[in-house]
Amino acid sequence: MEAPEEAELCFPHINTSCRRRTGPYVETMLTYTVLSCITILTVILNLLVIISISHFKQLHTTTNLLLLSLAVADFLVGLLQMPLLLLQNQGCWFLGDVMCVVHYFLAALVFSVSVGSMVLISVDRYIAICNPMFYTTRVTLTRVKLCICLCWICSAVRGSVIFRDVLKQPDMYITCYGSCVVVVGFAEGLVDIIATFLGPILIIAVLYLRVFVVAVSQARAMRSHVAVVKVERSQAVKAMKSEIKAARTLGIVLVVFLLCVCPYYCFAVAAETTMIGASYSLIMLWLVYLNSTFNPGIYVFFYPWARKTIKYILTLQILQPGSREVSVM
Numbered sequence: 001m002e003a004p005e006e007a008e009l010c011f012p013h014i015n016t017s018c019r020r021r022t023g024p025y026v027e028t029m030l031t032y033t034v035l036s037c038i039t040i041l042t043v044i045l046n047l048l049v050i051i052s053i054s055h056f057k058q059l060h061t062t063t064n065l066l067l068l069s070l071a072v073a074d075f076l077v078g079l080l081q082m083p084l085l086l087l088q089n090q091g092c093w094f095l096g097d098v099m100c101v102v103h104y105f106l107a108a109l110v111f112s113v114s115v116g117s118m119v120l121i122s123v124d125r126y127i128a129i130c131n132p133m134f135y136t137t138r139v140t141l142t143r144v145k146l147c148i149c150l151c152w153i154c155s156a157v158r159g160s161v162i163f164r165d166v167l168k169q170p171d172m173y174i175t176c177y178g179s180c181v182v183v184v185g186f187a188e189g190l191v192d193i194i195a196t197f198l199g200p201i202l203i204i205a206v207l208y209l210r211v212f213v214v215a216v217s218q219a220r221a222m223r224s225h226v227a228v229v230k231v232e233r234s235q236a237v238k239a240m241k242s243e244i245k246a247a248r249t250l251g252i253v254l255v256v257f258l259l260c261v262c263p264y265y266c267f268a269v270a271a272e273t274t275m276i277g278a279s280y281s282l283i284m285l286w287l288v289y290l291n292s293t294f295n296p297g298i299y300v301f302f303y304p305w306a307r308k309t310i311k312y313i314l315t316l317q318i319l320q321p322g323s324r325e326v327s328v329m
Helices: 003-007 026-057 062-088 097-130 132-138 141-162 165-169 186-223 230-270 281-297 303-313
Strands: 182-184 275-276
Touching: 026 281, 026 303, 062 097, 062 141, 062 281, 097 132, 097 141, 097 165, 097 182, 097 186, 097 230, 097 281, 141 165, 141 186, 141 303, 182 186, 186 230, 230 281
Parallel strands: none
Antiparallel strands: 182 275
């Protein structure tokens, strides 16, 4: 008579084991299939971005270096975090308490780097559009590399502060054998909301509005001088389209970021503590991770060189001698 109850346990031979969340077989398999496809898609898209920017010398620019940092963070989300989160869909964790804390620490690290990279890209585009004459002197490869390093270091420090208690005692919040739950206190959660949600949104929104205003003003100025020379008119229209496209891209980034991250942080604001690892929290974490799936499409596949580099990669032309020098712009 006890066999059905034991079958619901994560570890049937351990009395203190957590119970497995069960559901209809078709629904469970459909969920795993969809989430697995999202995971694979996230890895592939970001890997294509990493290979493209790393391989072709023509893409070794300051802006693309920031895109590379973002792609690496999002690639790690797809490669490490999504598969581990997929294991928790039935409420069971089989990798031990230490790996549970490491899992959420890495999740906080790569997500913070992803958000930080988005802010840096917004700053880069702001300077390029609003102060183009000073762009080459203010935004250099050395400064961009330094900013990227600081972004990763600050993200690691942030994760250490938020999870400092559970890093010392991994089983602090474990209620049953086979669970993976981390509780973030109110103070830590408030700092997290400001550092990775409210702050970045405010910065990106302000920069986006400024870029939009500049793009509109330049568009009006160009219309007033369209009768000068035909060639100049063609160049003006091209510049205007480029700036409007940059503003539009930043707008899409902000909207997608809000849609993916708002549910998780709205719950965090409503609760005094955030219990990461509970069933409702896992759904919100998947929404947060979806941002890493959308980022490659928003940031990279809006650029013309993306289709060329993907073609070179998929047809294995990058293995040919001299492929690094190929013009892809």
